[in-house]
Amino acid sequence: MSPRIRVALLALSGLILLPCAAQVIAGLPAFGSTIAQYGERINAITPEARHVANMVSAINFDLRGLDTLGEEFMLLAAITGTVVLLRGRRGEGNSERAMRRPGRAVIPRSEATVLACRIAGPLTGLFGLYVVLHATVTPGGGFQGGVILASGTLLIYLGEGYAGWRDAIRSHWLDALEGGGALLFALCGLAPMLVGAAFMQNILPLGTFRDLFSGGLMPVENLGVALAVAGGFTQLFLEFMEETREAEEPDEPGEETA
């Protein structure tokens, strides 16, 4: 199919879909007029029922915790997939050695960069921790905090260079972190079943409203998510960076030339 026919097909279906979409949009409640009853109900009930201030965290870790469990494992699937797909070529065994190949050009970094990164790195880490810990009271939570923590490790890369980064971060530690975090979350679901409660039922003491550790089981689950996300995203960055490093080497010869 030539590109022109393709665009024509798209335009044609767009022409059919346009009135349909207009009809749907006209049928929706006007923007900003009302919110769904489900959300209203949660806003009304949850602060009292779970002693937490952040409704989004309450939904993510309690009311609809199963969704977050699925989401966490989706991330795990994607990162495992990334690792498999990127390492398939390099082979797993030599990944430690591959980066320490001698004679690699070292990008000179100015003192200022190193200093800035040495200051910013820990600060980013602290901010990430703050976001993780305050999941139940302010915006943020395990996922956001985990991503920020992972970017903090990237600053090590900027500041200390590749070797420093590799020294600081081992791939199978990250696997353990990621798998361990996900396992912790999954066990938070199963543990209440041991005492006869429902999967992921919040059976711990709920704490006081607006307190850091309010929400019973939520901070534990939040911690699991934070570990899994921080480990996972660092792993992701690491594998991607590896790709650019390896690219400077000549390709293994004679593999796909047939």
Add this chain to the structure above:
Amino acid sequence: MSVLPYAVAAWLFGVGLYGIATSRNFIHLVGCLGVCQSATYVLLLGLGYRWGSIAPIFYDHPPGTPAVDPVMQALVLTDIVVGATLTALLLVLTVQAYKRGGSLDPEKLRPMRAGGKSGQRQDAGHTSGRVSEGGRKAS
């Protein structure tokens, strides 16, 4: 104003799909997929908004203050994770495909076509001056 967010969502999806349909570079295509996805963010958050409401965090405001829909926000959070995972996976696939096929152009990098007894005819049937399989492998 009352329909603008929904129209923007529809527009974003349409324009992203157009980008995917016409893209000649896989990395560009992944970006277009992200635009399609941002349509879902805009739609969901637009549907969950209410004028004059606070964010669904009762820290500075007492519980009971009218707040926007927290469920939609939880859904969009999941959606953002989906987006990040998809982008990472697709970029990996793209990089690896480039290493194998030597191109980022969807037109040149096509899945195997073992078209049966008419495999040869199929190549001939394609016009539009595409580089033939053999020619590409050799390069």
Add this chain to the structure above:
Amino acid sequence: MTVILPLLFLLTAVSGTAVVLVRDPTRQIFAIAINGLVLTILFDALQAPDVALSELAVGSAAVPLLFLVALMAVRTQAPGEES
């Protein structure tokens, strides 16, 4: 507020369109990062700070970074191969 929100929605539409129309991947990365920022601001204006924070971390930092690295990997692989 009533003026800012429509403007932000329009800005989102424009920045999203820009991501599609900028066909050169190197420049597209900037469009993607800007689109992420615009979305972050929009989400914050829509009273969704949690979502805004994730979008800031993912959409305007992590994802453009992944794009950048992927592009570097492709560029260094076989220079001049691309058209």
Add this chain to the structure above:
Amino acid sequence: MTLAPAVLLPLPVAIPLVFCAALLATAHLLPGRAPDVLALLAALAVAVLSAVIAVHAADKPLVYWFGGWEPHDGVHLGIGFSVDAASGWIAAFIGLLYALTFVFAWGFFDRTHGHFHILMLLFLAAMVGFCFTRDMFNLFVWFEVMSVAAFALTAYHLAESSLSGAINFTVVNSLAGFLMLGGIGLIYAQTGTLDFDSIAAAVARGGRDPVVAGAFCLVAAALMIKGAIVPFQFWLADAHAVAPSPVSVIFSGSMVSLGLFGLAKVSAVVFGGSDQVQGALPMLLIGLGSVTALLGGWMALLQRHLKRMLAFSTISHAGIMLTGLGALSIGGTGGMLVYVVGHGLVKGALFMIAGILLATQASIDEIALRGLGRGIWPAGIAMALAALLLCGLPVGALDQGTRLVQGALSAQGHGVALAATAIGAALTGAAVLRAAGRIFLGLGPDPGDEAGAPSEDEREKANRPLWLMLAPCCVLLAVDMALPAGPIAHALPRAVSAFMHRPEGGPLAEGPGWLPWASVAAALAGAGYGLFRNRLPAFVVQPVRATQSVPTRALEILHSGLIGDYAAWLAVGVAVIAAVLALV
């Protein structure tokens, strides 16, 4: 008994998740075979638990509320699982399929620190969650987990074709996810809830509503993309043909049919109260299903790449399932559910045979393999048997499903669709029989200059004994043939009425008894024609060849492998669904 059976409901999802997180955390410490053993155990546990759940759900669906958030005053705050007998048995079948696949793949993926098993277990958990959930957004989450695991598994070989196949698969199915999420947003905004039953109640109250129709259009398009229905089918052949064989077994055996299973559930339960949707469904599903059945069968006949042939045959059978759904009756949906199981068993066995050929003969090309299968003749017998079952040999679950689907179609007078199901099955059967005859008996003309296969060199690791690969394949076929028709027919009306939330009807009608035999005869004739074309007189061959060439070329150009084309067809498909909904 102190424990209510409903307590078991989270376990078939949680067990594979726990196993896979533990595997990832400890992967580098575990000895070589541990991932194989653990994955097999987890899959067996899922199968057994699901079967137990299904037995307990026979009278009344089991319901489970996560986090203890049981609904108060009809308002659902948490996520629920609701398992009727049909969903439970489908999950048990999926667990069994995974267990046998793990046996088939024993030691195949040993160099990856269990990463393959991690992805497969996630895939399994997502499928079970998808079957069990009663929450719209949770359905989407499992849908996406399924997709993400599948994307990574497809590209596992890292060959050029598998990478571009995986990209097409990923892009199209991601778009499906976005459409689905958009649909969920619409229905949530309109009904104010995410629970299946509450949405259904709100939809039934609301009358004709364009938002509900729009939501259905988006969700149905997403599930049809997963189910590979024309015009969304393009990704399937690209992906299934290139994935590692054990993964293809799962893809064709359960992932595609789960898309249609989800469509069945959503259209019967969630949108059951919308007259507009129910009015549009028969035309939409039976029309698209018939086209899919014919197109998939025809394309299968044209392939020489064995896995691609099987992939197109899956498309054809997905079309047949969709026609069963389109009858909107207890019989049609029941037939479709039995068909899902039967088809999964038979198609799984066929992909295993393709994997055996890849491993032992280092090729997947029908022409190049001509006569090479003689040394592994047991696989040939299994392949011929599977091909006959595929086209309608009246034994076993697949046949029972076919008869029920055909019975529902003929009861409503859908003659064309009835013919399409028979012809589609015959075409795919003919393709597989032809390949079996050529590979294992060395039939057909000697390949001439055209023998050079356009596919790249493919092979899979040959580190397993033949019996280990053949055993799970034979078990699959044996299970398909041994599933007792009597008890299934007895339990089905009740199970399906619970599945569809509809009052029970009378006994289910079966299609005309001669129709499967006609399919078998047509398949044998088609395979014979393919193999002995050269010996037939010219006045027979010429007209057949003439009628073949034009549609063949057109179809091949359509299946271009270009992602841009697929995106355009996706828009066309959504437009078709929207147009049918608007016209009703």
